[in-house]
Amino acid sequence: MKWSIRRPGFWRLVFLVILGAGLYSTIVRFTGGLGASTALSDAFPWGLWVGFDVLCGVALAAGGFTLSAVVYIFNIERFRPIVRPTILTAFLGYLLVIVALLFDLGRPYRIWHPLVMWNPHSVMFEVAWCVMLYTTVLALEFSPMVFERLRLERPLRILHALTVPLVILGVILSTLHQSSLGSLYLIVPEKLHPLWYSPLLPIFFFISAIALGCAMTIFESFLSYRAFRKRLEIALLADLGKVIVVALAVYLVLKVQDLAGRGALAQAFEPTYEARMFLAEMTLGVIGPMLLLSVRRIRTDHFGLFVSALLVVLGFIMNRLNVSITGMEASSGVSYFPSWTELSVTFMIVALGFALFGLAVKYLPIFPEMEREVAPPPAVAVLRRPWMGTTPLVLTLGGIFFVGALGLAYSGLLHRERTLASWPRLEEEEPNIAEGLERLNIPPDVTFPQGEGSLGPVTFRHASHIDWERPDCTVCHREPFRILKIKGSAPSPPARDWHDARHCGRCHDGKTSFSAHEECTACHQP
C-alpha cells in the first residue's frame, strides 16, 4: 500500500475540501443539535437527510438484488461479471444510509431500539428491520470478495454453500425495503401533493428503484472503466439498458393511469410549482432515458449509454426529493431549503461513497480480471452515417431532455412563492386597536399626583394598554381577575361568588359592561 505524500490532484483536493466541510458540520450537528445544524422545524421535520441520503441511498442497493437474482436464481450466467460491483454498491449504499441515519436521528445512540421495542404497525419499524437485516445479508454477499483477496478458503466454501438462500433473502428484504420507503408516505394523504400521493406509492418506489439500480450499475462501470481501466462489458450493460426501458415504461403507464384514476392528471399541467417539478422529474428520469435507450444505436454506444444512465439517476434523485420535500412543502405552511450544514454532510457522505468504491475496486477482486487490452471493438459493425455520428445524436437528444427538465424545474421555482402562498392559510386575526377603542369601554386616563422632586405629573393612559405587546389589565388589577388564577394572586374564589361586585360583577354591572346577573348566556353555556 502506498500512502506516501503526493502532490494532491484536482479530485483529491475536491475530496479533501468536501471532507473538511463535512467534518466541521458533523461537529456542529453533534454539539449544537438538530436545530443548530439543520433547516428543519416543527412544520417540516424531514429534510434532505431523509429525502436524499436515506431514500436515494437505499435505492442504490436495487442493482445488487436485481442482478444477483438474475444470476443466481434465474441462472442467467452471462451477467455474472457485473454482479460484484452491484453488490459492492448496494453494501456501500446501506452503510452510508446508516451513517446518514446517525446524523438525522434525534437520539442516534438508540438506533438499535427497534430490535427490542417492537411496533409491527409502523412502516418505520419495517424499514428499520429491513436496514438491519439487509445490511447483514449484503455484508455476507460482499465478504467473498474480501476472503478471496485474503485467500481464506474455508469461509469462502461456507459462503458459497449459503449463496442461494442469501440471495433469496436479499431479494425479499430488498423488495420489502424499497417499497416500504414509499409506504412511509401512505400515512399523509392530506399532506403530500396529489401528484405524488398515491395508494401505489410502494409500487412506484419499487419499480423506480429497479431502474435506478440498473442505471447505477452502468454509471459506475463507466467510472471504473475511466478511472481504473476496468473491462467494460458493453453488451451486458446495453442489456441492462433494455431492462431500464421496460421498468420505466411500466412506471410511466402506471403513473399516468394512477393520476388519471385519481383525477389528478390535469394538475400536472397547471402552472404551479409542484406541477413543473413533476414534469421536470418525468422528463429527466422517465421519458428522456426511455426514448434514448430504446434507440439501439444509442444503447450500444459508450457515451449514449452513460448519458442515459446519468439521466435516470438525476431523475430518480429528483423524484425522491419531490416526494419528500417539494410535495410536502405547501401543506406544511413553510418553505424548506436545506442548511449548508445539511448539504455539506450530504456531500461528505456521497464523497465517502465514491472514495470507498474506488478503494474497493482498487484492492479487491470486484470487476472481472482485466486483460490489458483496450475495450474490444463492438461485435456489431456500426453503420455510421457520415452526417451524424452517435455522439452528436446523444448530445442533441440528451441535451434536449436535460435542458427541458432544467427549464421546467426553473419555471417551477419561479412559481414557488405564488403556489405556496395560494395554499389555503388560516386567518390569524390581528388585534384591531382602533376598533377596540371604539367598542370597548376603556377607563379614562389616570393622572397621578405630582410627587416631590418630580418633573411633572404622570398620566397613565388605559387606551394605550390594550395593545397586546404591553401588559394587560390583570397585571395591575389582579384582584378582579382572580378567577383566571393569575400567578401570585389570591386563590380563585368559589364559583358562586363570581357574580359579586368583587369579581366579574365589578365591571359586568349592566353599565360598564353587560350585567353578570342578567345576561347569563354571555358567559355560560345555554
Added chain:
Amino acid sequence: MVSQKGLLFDATLCIGCGACYEACKERNRLPTTATHFLEDRLSDQTYTVVKKRGGRFVRQLCMHCEVPTCASVCPVGALEKTAPGPVIYHEERCIGCRYCMLACPFGIPKYEWRKILPRVRKCDLCADRLAAGRPTACAEVCPTGATKFGDRQELIEEARARLRAHPQKYVPRIYGLEEVGGTSVLLLSDVPFERLGYRTDLLREPLPLLTWQVLQKIPNFVIVGSVLLGGIWWITNRRQEVQRREREERDRRRSFEESSRDLPEPPGSSSTSDLMDSP
C-alpha cells in the same frame, strides 16, 4: 374497563381569557414563550394555545385520537394510546425519527430542536391527574365551561344535546366524532370548523389503516416470495445440471465410440436415462 375520558370544547362559550393556556404552562412547568398568550403557537414549550380565528376563540391541543396515527407510525412504540384516553409519550424509547410529527394529521407533536438530546413534546391530557381521578388542568380552570372534561361518551351525548337545543346556532356537527376514526377531544362551533383552523377534509377512517393494508401483506409476501424464488432457482438450476450431464454423457459416449468402434454396443446407459427427457 376504564371509561374513556375526553374534553369537549365549545367555541361559542370561549371568552379567550387564556386561563387554560396558563394552567397548562403551570402544570407542565413550562416557561413563558410569548408576550401575549393569543400570539403564542404550539411548540416544545407550549402544549395548548388559544387562537382568535373566524371571530371566535379556539383552542388547539393534542386531539388524543382513538386510533392515533403518531402511535401507529412510531417504530419503537414510544407513543401509546392508554385506556383512559390520553396518548402518552415514553421518552426513554424514542429514537428521534420524527415520523410522528410528519404523520400527525393535526400537526401536534413538537420537537426540542435546540437540545442535544431532544424529545417530542405534546399535551398528554394530564394523564397523571386523570389517574388520580381529577380533570385536566385546562378544564379545571376554564371559567365558562368552554372546555369541559368528562367521559367521552357522556361528552358526545352532551354535545348532541347542545346541537338539538340550538340547531340554528351551531354547525350541525361534532368535530372529532369521526375525524380520522374519532378523537378524545371534541369540538363544537357556530362558525365553520375550517375557519377555526380545523381541517374538515380528513378521512373518516383511522389513517393507520392506510399503511396497515400494506404491512399486513408482509408475512404472506415473505413466504410466497421465498417459495417462488426457491422454486425458480430449483428449476433453472436443475435445467443447467441436466444440460451439463447431457453434454458430459455425449462427450463420454463419443470418445467411447471412437476408441472402441470394433467392440459390441454397451448394454445401454440406464443410469442417465431419467435425465434425457428434456431435448
